[in-house]
Amino acid sequence: MxxxxxxxxxxxxxxxxxxxxxxxxxxxxxxxxxxxxNPAASLLNFVTQAMTDGHNQYPPMAGIPALRQEIAAKAKALYGYSYDPDTEITVTSGASEALMASILAFVKPADEVVVIEPFYDLYIPAIQLAGGTPVIVAMQAPTENKPQYSVDWQQVRDAITPKTRMLIINFPHNPTGINLQESDLDWLERIVTETGVLLLSDEVYEHIVFDGQQHQSLARRETLAAHAIVISSFGKTYHTTGWKIGYCCAPKALSTEIRKVHQFMVFTVSSPMQVALAQYMKDPKPYxxxxxxxxxxxxxxxxxxxxxxxxxxxxxxxxxxxxxxxxxxxxxxxxxxxxxxxxxxxxxxxxxxxxxxxxxxxxxxxxxxxxxxxxxxxxxxxxxxxxxx
CATH class of the missing domain: 3.90.1150.10 (Aspartate Aminotransferase, domain 1)
Incomplete structure (x- = not known):
């Protein structure tokens, strides 16, 4: 053939x-x-109980309400931003599906997507499947005097043209381990204000930040949150990578388009895991x-x-x-x-x-x-x- x-x-x-x-x-x-x-025994017990209680059929397409409510409460408590759990939070089949659905929902043929290098290997194929063109901006590599990677935001700004549909960022960053600082959020606000570009923020390591630093989620800034799809992963947070459950938070208009793709990509994700995660999230200590x-x-x-x-x-x-x-x-x-x-x-x-x-x-x-x-x-x-x- x-x-x-x-x-x-x-x-x-x-x-x-x-x-x-x-x-x-x-x-x-x-x-x-x-x-x-293994993940915590109590989380595993919640899954078993959910199955026993009959949560074994299709849940709502966007995720069970209880879990979306817990995600919204966490975002408000940690980052100060209020997402509507009914219209702005979607539970996905891992962060990978959230990324793919978001890119397919918004990137069209002839669109450009700016990606910061080095980058997670999903981004480029997803852009290509959507018919878009990746535009690569390389980080500054480590030197003896500066032993970690860094982003030149002026280069990122210069890469954005009238054809640019989306800027993908990933912090804390895989593979380099660097985090955003307040000054980086300032730069992103400037970029969004000047260009109106859509931000896709891969924040799957949001709860793994060291040495007393805070995770600088885009949800911390109203201007950024209004232009951003923020993605996270229960797999990274709760040691359950094999469960493949993540979520994305975005303004209603953006979430509506993401859900159109999500419903035909996977429709929904595991019922008992969602029920268990909703219960487990009530205690913030694990994250x-x-x-x-x-x-x-x-x-x-x-x-x-x-x-x-x-x-x-x-x-x-x-x-x-x-x-x-x-x-x-x-x-x-x-x-x-x-x-x-x-x-x-x-x-x-x-x-x-x-x-x-x-x-x-x-x-x-x-x-x-x-x-x-x-x-x-x-x-x-x-x-x-x-x-x-």
Missing amino acids: KFESKLPDVGTTIFTVMSQLATDHKAINLGQGFPDF TELSGFYQTKRDRLAQGLAKTRFKPMPSQGTFFLLADYSAISDLPEAEFARWLTIEHGVGVIPISAFYQKPGAAESNHQLARFCFAKQDHTLDSAIEKLALV
């Missing part, structure tokens, strides 16, 4: 490739971003204490790596940490990640995989991404192996 692929440049994701390589070589997988521990939980793990990995030839870099948020391997090898990042997995038994993700041209010299900075959403003994075992590299 002859056909033309709609995504000719897309293959198996680096996350799948590296996880399979780790499995094949019995390596410790610090690559793909998922916890190796208000999550940053401290992961900061301890971040520090454990960073301190361990500091005793090896790797050079750990600052991580302001997410459950990822970057490390410089230039003292170990001059291999390109993808080759180094394979070598480390096969020869030393620790799987990581090359940062070049988050670039549009992974093989290009400007995409390779001798950096690897480590995931610390792991049990302590997993991290300790990996550190022991990395000390021998």
